[in-house]
Amino acid sequence: MNGAVEFPLDLAELSFRAAGESLVRRSVLPSGVRILSEHVPGSRSLTIGYWVAVGSRDEQPGHFGSTHFLEHLLFKGTQKRTALDIAVAFDSVGGEHNAMTAKEYTCYYAKVQDRDLSMAVEVLTDMITSSLLDPVEFENERGVILEELAMADDDPADVANERFFEAVMGAHPLGRPIGGTRETIQAATRAAVWEHYRANYRPQDLVVTVAGAVDHDVLVAAVTRALLLAGWDLGEYAAPVARRTGRAALISQGDPVTIVRRPLEQANLLVGVPGLLAADDRRVTMSVLNSIFGGGMSSRLFQEVREKRGLAYSVYSFAPGYSDAGLFGMYAGCTPAKAGQVVELMLGELNRLAEGGVTADEMKRASGQLSGASALALEDSDTRMSRLGRSEITLGEFVDLDEALRRLALVTAEDVQELAAELVAGPISVAAVGALDDDAFTAALTAARH
Template sequence: MVTTHTCENGLRIVSEHIPHFRSVAVGVFVKAGSRDETPEENGITHFIEHMLFKGTETRTAKQIAREFDRIGGDINAYTSKEYTCYYAKVLDHHAEHAVRVIADMFFNSVMDPAEIDKERQVVLEEISMTEDMADDDVHEQLWRVMYPRHSIGAPILGTAETLPRFTKEKITEFMDRFYTPENTVVSIAGNITPHVIKVVEELFGSFRKKETPKIHLLPDFSSGFSFKKKDTEQGHLCLGYPGLSLNDPDIYSLSVLNNILGGSMSSRLFQEIREERGLAYSVYSYHSAYSDHGTLAIYGGTADEQIPELQEVILQSLETMRKQGLGQEEVLDSKEQLKGNLMLGLESTSSRMSRNGKQELMLGRHQEYDEILSLIDAVSMEKVESLLSLISGQPAVSIIRSKEASS
């Protein structure tokens, strides 16, 4: 059972006691992502994520790493477009120690200017690595095309131009704006004890920062085009369409449609493009849902000279789906797949912690698993087919091909 406790300072603690597990996963979720950045700040949220691992007033970066290695645990973090998460997974009897180390990083990171200078180079290498990987870069280019005038289309890592602007003062100012109690959720799942929850409240329930009003402008989807030449043997293609937000009542219907389109090995695109035509090794679709909008994207990678054919086949497949509709059996199969994925995720304390934390942070509510299964069962073929209208307009297109290719 998921329990939520709101501390006096407004911070929320979400816990799920799973006594038959021997592990505990804990995550600190902050509602601050790349969409919250100004153009000059692009990448600072991700940079802060890095800096919290670079040492506190009592621990060096090496000591933080060694403390988790010594207890056989893992600690990591990631930044998304709408939030940042710092998380750890340890054996249950090390849970309190994990909470204390993460709290130390969260509140006492020193942000040494010398370490900031070094970390700029680390992130610059991370940016270069992403740009070198064409199958990653093509997705970044797609987001730039879909949202050219909105921060949600900007890269989470930032750019070589923005990195030099991140000083200790800029970092502190950004954290003062977003790393506030009302903006933070601590999620913990596994074989937890009341004592561990008490420690979380003692460490996180008393800090105070003034909440700054945040205004999110609705992203305006654009059906533009991006073509990039790169020294690569394979070509890469992405198509993007508007999707649905996290709160949309049809979100499960769209998940069913995505499975049918390209979300599994039995999907339309996988069967047509890989199995029937042998046109690509990797082809899939995915839906990214955010607080106020969503995006449905399709990716395919193939021999460079076959990119035009790949794009044509994908568009033909979408047109066939719109004209002929869907089959009752594939809708039922997709629903079962969704339910299976959901239930298999219950076997991991990390996935439960992550799911609970994100739901509390982004939705402010929790759905019981039986409720979600009922919502998936209630998805009708008519509703799924009505969402085919999402892929009826002009898509955003991103293509990466070899330097010899023409657009």
């Protein structure tokens, strides 16, 4: 495979060899259902995912929290299976099954032996197409989700993360919490969640991806059969739902400094700026920058904040990207009295990166870290399955390991410095949770930002 492989929505069949001689195949059914597989030589197991390109950012007023609510409810029973039946189906073969709600998609997945593909397809298809959203289960699950949110609210790192996204993204839907809030979950109605379900779980929305020990023709036949048994009309033509535009949104920063006071031994700090879109060609440059700046024990943040000064146990940077926005963030957990000093160091290091650039040794270490981590991650069929899903839903192209390494090799020190300078020029947002002295912390922030 040379270069990325495009995934046109109007192309019915596609097949190619990827790095390591894995075979990638893609079929788009007339109904709009998309089925992708990656056969990995030597595998005895597989991971299967059912994806819909709807996440928390897509919820409209009156439906806030519906995406996460629905993720829970699809495990609670169908016309054919109870919640226990679904659990037993996977437990009895030693399989794993779960789901994830993200800001721009939802995925229901399972990992099983190759011989159990048919079972996994049947159960996941039944869940996706035929959930009852039983009123009793709906109220039971409301309580479960509220407990989940309460658990997250007891975790200061989670609280800081939510406040940080609100600060950077402002009123943009990406700034909303994925799981909803206590208020939106309490206000959710079965009718609203049902409406969300029927509007977004249609043939043209569905993407099925499988990686590991999989035969594509067998997979397509199994999925088609299961969908027909579920009552879906696969004979009616529908184009797959269009991908998100990929145009940068106009983001208005929220509160630049958010402090949540709690009587904790540690302050949880997040500092950051707007970043890059998921499809930006400079995402690989961002990966190199992130590796050098805060991506490991040899990174600048780790060395300056933890190793040289002992100010934090956990300190790192991160750079999520979405279809129309992104962010670059730095995290540290430290003694409240040292919070101002830690933020000053974080911003100082980012400015130093923008002004002084990076060394040849740092570039070499980042290349080795990223290439090695990428190769090791692909030992897991979960990673390969997720790569297929994101390639289809978000990027519209497939990038294998060889192409990823080729792109990585093209990144220069100048590219990294230019991107760092762009980040430094962005509006700085800070979110902190802990027993902070508001005046002292704000004064330290003011000094650091100037």
